[in-house]
Amino acid sequence: MRKLLRTVLKDRSGWFKISMVCAVFICCGLIQSFQVDNQETYVLQYPANFGARFVIPADNPTTKDGVYLGRLLFYEKALSAKNNISCESCHQQKLAFTDGKAFSTGTDGSLTARNSMSLANLLWVRNFFWDGRSPGLEDQARFPLTDPHEMGQPLSESAKKINNTALYPPLFKKAFGSTVITEGQILKALSQFERTLISAGSNYDGYLAGNYKPTAQELRGLQLFESGPDPKNGVRGANCGHCHGGVKTFKELFHNNGLDSLVTDMGREQFTGQSTDRARFRVPTLRNIMLTAPYMHDGRFSTIEQVLDHYNEHIRQSPTLSSFLQDISNEIGGKNLALTRGEKADLIAFLGMLTDSSFISNPAFSNPHPVLNP
Amino acid sequence: MFKTKFSKQSIAASLLLLLCAAFSSFAQNTATLSITGEVTTPLELKLADLASFKQVSHKVKDRDGKEHEFSGVALIEILEKAGVTTGSKLRGENLAKYLLISAADGYEVLYSLAEIDPDFTDQVILLATTKDGQPLANGEGPFRIITPNDKKPARWIREVRSIKVAFAKI
Numbered sequence: 330m331r332k333l334l335r336t337v338l339k340d341r342s343g344w345f346k347i348s349m350v351c352a353v354f355i356c357c358g359l360i361q362s363f364q365v366d367n368q369e370t371y372v373l374q375y376p377a378n379f380g381a382r383f384v385i386p387a388d389n390p391t392t393k394d395g396v397y398l399g400r401l402l403f404y405e406k407a408l409s410a411k412n413n414i415s416c417e418s419c420h421q422q423k424l425a426f427t428d429g430k431a432f433s434t435g436t437d438g439s440l441t442a443r444n445s446m447s448l449a450n451l452l453w454v455r456n457f458f459w460d461g462r463s464p465g466l467e468d469q470a471r472f473p474l475t476d477p478h479e480m481g482q483p484l485s486e487s488a489k490k491i492n493n494t495a496l497y498p499p500l501f502k503k504a505f506g507s508t509v510i511t512e513g514q515i516l517k518a519l520s521q522f523e524r525t526l527i528s529a530g531s532n533y534d535g536y537l538a539g540n541y542k543p544t545a546q547e548l549r550g551l552q553l554f555e556s557g558p559d560p561k562n563g564v565r566g567a568n569c570g571h572c573h574g575g576v577k578t579f580k581e582l583f584h585n586n587g588l589d590s591l592v593t594d595m596g597r598e599q600f601t602g603q604s605t606d607r608a609r610f611r612v613p614t615l616r617n618i619m620l621t622a623p624y625m626h627d628g629r630f631s632t633i634e635q636v637l638d639h640y641n642e643h644i645r646q647s648p649t650l651s652s653f654l655q656d657i658s659n660e661i662g663g664k665n666l667a668l669t670r671g672e673k674a675d676l677i678a679f680l681g682m683l684t685d686s687s688f689i690s691n692p693a694f695s696n697p698h699p700v701l702n703p
Numbered sequence: 704m705f706k707t708k709f710s711k712q713s714i715a716a717s718l719l720l721l722l723c724a725a726f727s728s729f730a731q732n733t734a735t736l737s738i739t740g741e742v743t744t745p746l747e748l749k750l751a752d753l754a755s756f757k758q759v760s761h762k763v764k765d766r767d768g769k770e771h772e773f774s775g776v777a778l779i780e781i782l783e784k785a786g787v788t789t790g791s792k793l794r795g796e797n798l799a800k801y802l803l804i805s806a807a808d809g810y811e812v813l814y815s816l817a818e819i820d821p822d823f824t825d826q827v828i829l830l831a832t833t834k835d836g837q838p839l840a841n842g843e844g845p846f847r848i849i850t851p852n853d854k855k856p857a858r859w860i861r862e863v864r865s866i867k868v869a870f871a872k873i
Contacts, residue, residue: 456809582809605734605807605841605862651808652842 550679
């Protein structure tokens with residue numbers, strides 16, 4: 330082949346050579362895109378009421394081979410500097426992809442600055458992290474892979490290590506059609522897998538679909554969750570839905586929910602540079618919330634009861650405290666939410682409806698590597 | 704005994720209030736509103752930049768059920784300044800344009816361009832900056848949309864931070 334090229338290129342004008350080279354490149358390009366186009370699409374399944382307000386980058390369609398590769402990488406410790414942790418270390422399936430700790434331990438034993446987040450229904454997230462600083466999954470994955478408090482390894486090093494395995498090169502070839510593993514492909518494969526982590530099998534989903542009959546307590550909790558208090562008209566409520574509501578129990582909003590008067594973590598201000606964003610954090614999903622303690626961006630509350638006590642009795646004033654948490658009470662002229670103990674228990678019963686056991690046991694999300702000593 | 708404790712608390716409280724007030728005016732003066740997308744001149748406006756526009760006001764009932772006087776600038780004027788296809792240019796494919804307005808907390812609402820244009824409607828949609836003569840409070844201002852003919856104020860979006868003009872593409 331090389332000989333042929335050399336004879337073809339010999340004694341020809343420069344333009345001819347250039348166009349030959351171009352032709353070869355275009356052919357290669359066609360072959361490559363043909364291979365990728367030929368991939369079997371992974372069909373993302375979700376209830377119609379979740380809606381399709383999401384964007385999958387045109388250069389990273391979700392394919393069966395890509396998702397499987399991403400799953401392998403999610404559980405791959407070679408992606409960390411000391412080969413000792415993977416994404417799973419901080420995002421465990423049985424805990425709805427959290428780790429049960431206030432702060433997580435990185436490859437070098439140091440702690441992360443914030444609490445690990447649940448990875449459920451990321452397909453509908455547009456601004457990732459507690460402060461919304463990352464605009465897409467492909468971009469997001471760079472942080473944990475390279476941050477010294479997390480996996481701490483340059484992407485170029487990860488690509489090199491993965492290239493030198495027997496397992497990965499053929500799988501990357503299948504998923505992306507090229508023989509050399511690139512940094513971008515690692516990010517793409519991880520993102521494809523993460524898009525499949527859809528949690529839509531809870532009792533709450535069953536209730537919305539008309540297939541689950543909530544207990545009386547769950548129904549009372551749902552009612553309180555959705556309603557704003559209006560003591561003049563005898564309506565009791567906890568107003569949670571204002572920020573956490575909707576069928577996905579996730580609206581992409583950023584608020585200061587009154588954890589502190591004087592803050593140490595600037596939250597969204599760090600990213601936007603606007604002082605009105607001080608201590609605003611993304612309102613996280615409440616999906617599987619009973620499995621994802623400890624709570625808040627710094628994991629300060631170890632139980633859901635403490636979270637309810639916070640909203641009920643301990644909202645701290647500050648210039649950026651959300652207006653949705655000011656001057657609301659179930660008592661006329663009341664200073665706080667004034668929920669009863671029974672009502673807090675009702676709310677917790679409702680939050681329990683958001684646990685999705687099919688999500689945490691779905692074999693398609695589990696560690697695909699053979700485990701030698703289980 | 705009780706007295707000294709009480710006064711200490713009230714000092715702390717008034718200090719906090721002072722801090723809040725100072726913070727609020729500082730934040731309001733630095734907050735910006737961006738107009739981008741299908742415009743000829745993208746804009747990045749501060750509160751002070753709006754002083755040069757004609758001031759308009761509306762007396763309307765807000766969420767609290769009480770009547771308030773909101774003042775500011777007609778939204779259409781700002782769109783014209785940015786070079787959006789309004790007036791005689793609002794025809795043909797330009798009728799498929801919309802505004803996606805986003806708040807600091809991520810809340811978003813949508814208006815079609817024709818809903819705002821005076822050739823189509825008598826309603827003057829306001830980019831309000833004051834309420835009853837006072838600058839809009841934190842959490843509401845410095846910019847808020849007031850759409851008097853909307854019965855439900857859900858599109859009277861607070862803390863407006865960006866207005867994106869775009870074509871509907873599907």
